[in-house]
Amino acid sequence: MSGQWAGSTRRYELPPDWPELRALVLARDEQRCRWRENGTVCGRSATDVDHIKPGTNHSLTNLQALCRDHHAIKSSREGNAAPRVTRWRPTERHPGLL
Ligand SMILES: [Zn+2]
Numbered sequence: 001m002s003g004q005w006a007g008s009t010r011r012y013e014l015p016p017d018w019p020e021l022r023a024l025v026l027a028r029d030e031q032r033c034r035w036r037e038n039g040t041v042c043g044r045s046a047t048d049v050d051h052i053k054p055g056t057n058h059s060l061t062n063l064q065a066l067c068r069d070h071h072a073i074k075s076s077r078e079g080n081a082a083p084r085v086t087r088w089r090p091t092e093r094h095p096g097l098l
Pocket residue numbers: 033034035042043044066067068069070
């Protein structure tokens with residue numbers, strides 16, 4: 001209710017070298033939007049870099065260039081679809097006996 005950290009949970013933190021990463025991704029993707037829908041790639045001029053899987057994985061394989069429109073669409077979908085962050089934790093413990 002205080003709203004003290006309401007804003008910080010909304011956005012994932014970006015690494016200090018984000019400007020560099022961002023430039024790398026845009027260059028790699030030739031500054032074209034990589035949004036794919038029905039087998040067609042958007043291909044418009046990309047201005048944004050997006051995390052394919054939302055979270056804190058900032059590796060180049062998890063980043064893609066998007067145009068502003070598609071980035072907005074994706075962000076709003078993620079906002080609606082991800083009320084809670086679940087951790088990737090495969091259960092490896094076995095009870096031992098069946
Ligand atoms: Zn696009």
